[in-house]
Amino acid sequence: MNVGLIGFGTIGAGVVEIFNTNHDLIREKTGKDLKLKRVVDLDIETDRGVDIDPEILSTDADDILNDPEIDIVIELIGGYEPARSFILRALENGKHVVTANKALLARHWDEIMATARENGVRIAFEASVGGGIPVLRALNESLAANRIKSIYGIINGTANYILTRMASEGMEFDDVLREAQRLGYAERDPTFDIEGHDTAQKLIILALLGFGVYVPEEDLHVEGISKIRRDDIEYANNELGCSVKLLATASLDDGELEMGVMPFLVPHEHLLSSVNGVFNGIYITGDFTGPVMFYGKGAGRRATASAVVADCMDIALNPESPLQPGPGVRMVESIREFRETRSRYYIRLDAVDRPGVLHEIAGAFSRHEISIESVTQKGALEGESVPIYIVTHEAAEGDIQSAIREISEIRWVTGEPVRLKIL
């Protein structure tokens, strides 16, 4: 079987390296000689640090898409175009496709899956979520006999690295972000990672496989971690026994799906709270299997390439498999409005320490029928601004938002209050 690779970047080079290093393993395991016949990139000059026959390099994707001898096309250029056109043409030409392109799948899922089905070929995309962690195969195959009840995922290594360092080193967000950029764990423009958009795209794919429902990013509540301060993390850790984690969540409650991306307080007893640094963890509960978690490197050249090559091997073994991504049936009756979701909440606000302030704040909660579990105000000189930490009993997101809006209008409350759900 011949493989064509479009996109000779970081992960593409990792794929070439696996084919070089573990070629015997791949052959023994699949019983087929998977051969990298052609590698296409706009830049075929730069040395990627891997051995490659210069004869197989090309700058023209048609050399792969129109080559009848190529059976599997690996797409690793990312983004919407020309990746979408390349993938559709490969499928139409009867080639199986392996991709790590979460953005494309999260937007054009139906079109791509329908094209694969119509042409009787397979599309595999394990590397699109969780890098080297085999979570999609688990969700799609190993847990296939289960109705999925919930998926909670730490699926962005950059955000998790930042939150972990803030906790372990007592650093503020901006300082850790600069460190992460220096170490290559964060992009120069980190918005996509730290504001939750990367997490949201992966969540869309997880929900498709777990619940058979497609929710576009526009319909999702997506919130990042840039407002979180060191003292939030310290209070959560020391007083509430929780870690702060950016979570992708999708859970089914009586046929209604709750789904979104936001930072949560995760109790230390929960295994997700021990997923630290650049690592990812995806915690899935099925009706029969109960909770299972998958952990590993969610990004990086070697881990992601490992998932890409495993997909190629699976296609080589089972090219005729009528594998249907997702449960095949839609498990969801409706999608819950974000405002209707309920949780316990942690709220931190800064207020000038003077008589009556706490009374006014408590009034706002009371008007929205939110009951308070605990309030902590650190001492300060009267007239100075101090943080107040509040934990509520279970309340609706909409009521919390309304209360917070009222509170932020109180004259003595400075800055914008922060509210996090508690898992």
Place this chain on the structure above:
Amino acid sequence: MNVGLIGFGTIGAGVVEIFNTNHDLIREKTGKDLKLKRVVDLDIETDRGVDIDPEILSTDADDILNDPEIDIVIELIGGYEPARSFILRALENGKHVVTANKALLARHWDEIMATARENGVRIAFEASVGGGIPVLRALNESLAANRIKSIYGIINGTANYILTRMASEGMEFDDVLREAQRLGYAERDPTFDIEGHDTAQKLIILALLGFGVYVPEEDLHVEGISKIRRDDIEYANNELGCSVKLLATASLDDGELEMGVMPFLVPHEHLLSSVNGVFNGIYITGDFTGPVMFYGKGAGRRATASAVVADCMDIALNPESPLQPGPGVRMVESIREFRETRSRYYIRLDAVDRPGVLHEIAGAFSRHEISIESVTQKGALEGESVPIYIVTHEAAEGDIQSAIREISEIRWVTGEPVRLKIL
């Protein structure tokens, strides 16, 4: 496709329940109507608490093995015979087999795999290790492009429950064991679980899939947890920042395999130390994917049945798959003698507190060239027996054993010293 189930015990009843509850899901996912055509058990009278058509019950395994309409045989009776004969006959009659029988696979692997190959049918056994955790499929398929470097597993829920309760409640081994027996987490005769034999059988299967090498239990070092005391766990936790866990380990060092079952001190930073209670966790490192961990319920009716049915679905989807369990090539040049394995060690011994004792103990270590990292002796009245806690630098198991033998012969050392490796 028709399925026959031999063994209508706890897990068998779980399988029937999944077929009842999630029948539509299984049909949509596989595109096939997987039907439970026959259920065989010696006892077909007892109510298992699940709906079943009495017409399909039988006490004669031949009603499954000789029925040409049955495509998949699920074997859930456990043990060596008649399970082995039933499985071999099913395979010879051209039927695929799904089993959870770790004992049988760990002893008769070659015979069973060869019979499946010769008859062109599949054998699947996800449920044999880690219950509902899809670790075998991950090892065999998702990580297939990797050379596995190491496998560390907490794969016995009973032992892990006992160690977890000893730590969280400050209880002694015997008390927790009695509690576990009362709650149904431990058998009346708990030897198989607490002395590591169950863990060893599962490890043998993991090593076959990860390293392509078969090591019979007789050749393995297998050690359980019954000698561990509350104060070992407390000292490990408070002074060394470690949890005590019964680990199955298999790791490759320069072509040489180290493999065994024994309790370890696992540092709190390692995710395995957070796998608590009856849960299992398997931590696998591949050369490309880096470390990945799989977590979930390692036993129990519903979780294990979920893995059994997922195997049936996989066979229904890919009956022709030439799937080769294991890497296809033997990754191991030789197996390291247990005495040659090296580690840091925790050693606890009880000695009468009198002048010269510590000097004699230190002498034994010194004679075997073991260097000591720390020694803690709790104060006591002179002449009373007190525990002494020792941490060594890296040393060979054989030297540690020799030193401990000498130490236990010192007149003032009471009872048998305990030594645990540190991960």
